[in-house]
Structure formats: C-alpha cells, structure tokens
Amino acid sequence: MISMQKVSKVYPNGVVAMDDLDLEIRDGEFLYVVGPSGAGKSTFMKMIYREEKPTGGQLLIDGLDVGKIKDRHVPKLRRQLGVIFQDFKLLPSLTVYENVAFALEVVGADTSSIRKQVMDVLNLVGLKNKARNYPDELSGGEQQRVSIARAIVNKPKLIIADEPTGNLDPETAWGIMEVFEEIHRRGATIVMATHNRDIVDKIRHRVIAIENGKVVRDEEKGAYGYDV
Amino acid sequence: MMFKTSLRHLREGFKGTLRNGWMSFAAISAVTITLLLVGVFALVMFNINEISDNVENDVEIQVFITRTADESSVEKLGQNIEQVPGVSTVTFSSKEDELAKFQDQLGDDAAAYGTVEKDNPLHARYIVKAQDPLELEEVAQSVSSLENVDDVKYGKDYIDKMFAFFNGIRIGGLALIVGLTLMAMFLISNTIKMTIFSRRREIEIMRLVGAKNSFIRWPFFIEGLVLGMLGALVPILVIYFGYDVAYSALQPSLDQLNSDIFKLIDPSTLTVQVSLVLLALGAFIGIWGSTTSLGRFLKI
Ligand SMILES: Nc1ncnc2c1ncn2[C@@H]1O[C@H](COP(=O)(O)OP(=O)(O)O)[C@@H](O)[C@H]1O
Ligand SMILES: [Mg+2]
Secondary structure, three states: OOEEEEEEEOOOOOOEEEEEEOOOEOOOOOEEEOOOOOOOHHHHHHHOOOOOOEEEEEEEEEEEOOOOOOOOHHHHHHEEEEEOOOOOOOOOOHHHHHHHHHHHHOOOOOHHHHHHHHHHHHHHHHHHOOOOHHHHOOOOOHHHHHHHHHHOOOOEEEEEEEEOOOOOOHHHHHHHHHHHHHHOOOOOEEEEEEOOOOHHOOOOOOEEEEOEEEEEEEOOOOOOOOOO | OOOHHHHHHHHHHHHHHHOHHHHHHHHHHHHHHHHHHEEEHHHHHHHHHHHHHHHHHOOEEEEEEEOOOHHHHHHHHHHHHHHHEEOOOOOOOEEHHHHHHHHHHHHHOOOHHHHHHHHOOOOOEEEEEEOOOHHHHHHHHHHHOOEEEEEEOOHHHHHHHHHHHHHHHHHHHHHHHHHHHHHHHHHHHHHHHHHHHHHHHHHHHHHHHOOHHHHHHHHHHHHHHHHHHHHHHHEEEEEEEHHHHHHHHHHHHHHHHOOOOOOOOHHHHHHHHHHHHHHHHHHHHEEEEEHHHHHOOOOO
C-alpha cells in the first residue's frame, strides 16, 4: 500500500524532520507510529496525505508517486484516504449529520446516496441518535467519533490518524480505539500516531518508533517501549 | 448534480456577503460611489462628444462681401471660393436673408428696428464649410485674399477654448474614476479576504476531504461578483431615471438657443447602454477584487 524509499523532508527553515526513511506498509495493516514530540511523526503523516512534499526520496501509495503528483491532482488522492486529528476539526455551525455529509457534498457525491451513507457511518461510530446535535452539545469522545465518521464516510482504504486520542481521557480513548478496530476489521489500512502507552501495549499491532526523522524500531505486535 | 453544486456555490457566495455585513456594505458603497461617478461622467462625456461633433460639423467661415461689389463679381467670388482647396460647401446669403435672420433672433423686439429695412446695414456673405474642420484656418486665409472679400470670420478661439475645456473634464474625470475603481477593488478584495479568513476552517476541511480547488474558489468568486453587481444597482437606477429627468429639465432651455449645436442625446438608448456598461464594470470590479484575494490567500 505505502512504500517509502529514502524519504527525507527538510523544512524551508532548515529543520530536518525526515531523514532518509525506508518503510513498507502493507494493505490492511494497523500501524502505530510512536516517538517523542518533535520526532517527525506528524511530518511523516502529512507526506502521506500530501500536505507536505518530500524533499528527497520516493513515497509511493499504490504505486503512485505522491511527491510528484501535481497540485490539482491532490484532491483525487485525498478522496482515497481519511484523515483524523487530535482536535477533531468539526464545523461548529453544522449538525453532526451535516458535518459528515459535508465531506460527501464537497466532493460532489450523488445526492440520493448521501443520506444512507451518512446514517450508516453514524451507526458504525454509535452516534445515530445524535445526528441532529451540534458539536458543542457533544462530549470530546463523541466529537472524535463524528470526525472519524467524516473520515470514513467515503469508504477510504487508508486511514491516517494523528494522535486521535490525544485530547481524550483514557476511558473515552478506549471507546475510540474500538471504532478504529472495527474499521480495521472491515479491511482498512490504519496509520496512527499516538502517545498512548496503554493502548499500544494492550491492542497489539505493528509499532514503528521515529526519532529525529528516522525509524529506530519496527516491531510486529510491538509495545510502546518508552519509559515515561 | 451540477445544478445542485451551482446552487451551493451561489448560496455560499451570498452567505459570505451577509457574514461580513459591514465590510460588504463598505465594499458595495465604494462600488456604488465609483459607478455613480462613472455613470454621470459617461453621460456628460457622451454629450460633450456629441456637442463637439456638432461644433466640428458646424464650424463655418463667414465671408463678408464688399458692399460695393456688383452682382456679377459676387457670383465670380462664389466661384473662386469653390476653387479654394479644402472647401466643401459654399452658400450665399443676401443682405435681405441676413436681415430676416437677425429679426428672427430678436423676435418681438424686431418691430423696434423697423427702419433698418430701408437702409440695410448688413453685409451679404458667403458661408463656407471646410472639408476638414482642422483646416479651417488655412481655408479662411486663402479665401480672405480673394477679390471683393471685406472680412473673414470664424470662431477659432472660441472653439479651441471649448475643446480645451472638454479635454480638461475628460482627463480629470478619468483620473478620478481610475482612483475610485482601484479603491473599490481594494475594498472588495479585503472583504473577500475576511470571508476567506472566517471560513478558513471550512476550507481546511474541504481540502482534507478532497474538494477540488475550483469548488473551494467558486463561492468567493460569486461573492465578489455579488458585491460588484449590488454596487451597480443604485448607480443604474440613478442613471436610468436621473438622465431622463435631467434631459427633460435641460433640453427645453437649450432649445431656446435655437442652435443645432446644443442638443443633448436622447435618453432612450443612451441610458440602457450606460447601465449595461455600469453592470459590466461592477461585475468586473467584483471579480477582479475577489480573484486577487483568492490568489494571495487561497494558495492550495
Ligand atoms: N511547517 C514546518 N516548518 C518548519 N518546521 C516544522 C514544520 N512542521 C514541523 N516542523 C519541525 O519538524 C520537526 C518534526 O515535527 P513534527 O513532524 O510535527 O513532529 P511530531 O509530530 O513527532 O511531534 C520539529 O522539529 C518541528 O519543529
Ligand atoms: Mg505531531
């Protein structure tokens, strides 16, 4: 699915955020990305959804050289993946339903199917009965479920989640992880940056640790591994 | 689908206009003031051009014939004038014609001058038109050297002054309009910038989920267009109805001058044309204003 060969990223200010990184991510894999703050985890993910371009090397998604595609082709790439953030990024003036439908509307999805798709996905994240609520009427965990629903509503094969439980208390975080597990079970590839030791240690998946822009550890069914 | 998308862009475009109420109001006002001036100026210009044309077509050389000249030498003079290069038409006006014209101008007062008929003090004259009004001076000089010409007159100074005055109006007006247009564009571009700013979150999400750039840009484009065209509304109404009123008020008094020169252009077609120009200009200002903002603040 994703293949990185000697990928590097030097920001214009000279910071080397990614340093000749080699990595293969297989179809259907669940990958935790761990490492200290400033290690380059977010940069790693931004390059996958083409928010940043690699300054060296090659980053292929299903054979497509993401660093080389033209700006106007970026929307097409983004429609094939879903992105989830720590801060939810919901629109406060729209209801839960509208926030999710938004992702379909702005890509020009077929109107007749929008309603069913949105309700299906709200059902999956357990928010069917909150469809008419506004984000500020929801708990943090519920808001994150909405943002997950929005990310998966067009059925992407690849989910990028940058510290999705970073703003949530442990109990809520577990609930969110159940949603990710379900999405994974349905066949999606998931790349998740996280600082949540408990989760990484208990829900075992492949773990890569990034430090100073390099992969310093890569383990199948690995543990979080940092002593804090 | 296309239709629904277009509706969405329209809705978002109008929403943007409402969202930044005061900025929108300022931008629309700027366009309004600009277009009002453009409209008034355009009407004045069209009329000035019309009058200039009339003047140019109307400039003629008055050739006063020596009073002592007999009939055959007057006729000969007429033939000689026709030979002068650059002359287009030559018309004869006898002493009696001149007197009749004079009395006509005086109207009722003419009776007081009753006696002059017996002892007509006026000159018979040839009225000469030049092919090219700019060659008037040369033609006049050639004619003045002919036999039996007492004097030659044409309104050179008066015409030159009038053209200079018209040009002054043109240049001053254009400078004012260019300045105001730039200000209107700037205000629109600022309003759009505010909309982009207030919607940055929405734009960020649209980009994340894969909305096309054109999709993201359309509403702002429409917002600019709406601002520009709303700004054209009041000027169009003012021009459309105002010129009619001005025409009705002014033309009767101009008619009293009894001259072919001072004729205002009929409102019917002129106001429609100027209105269309104003609408187009409003749309242009709006689109230009939003496009510059999009270029600078919506880098994708
Ligand atoms: N847009 C940027 N411009 C310059 N430097 C950046 C930018 N984004 C991140 N960095 C730097 O790159 C390094 C890696 O950052 P990041 O990828 O956000 O790390 P992490 O997500 O692991 O905390 C940091 O030193 C950070 O300061
Ligand atoms: Mg980060």
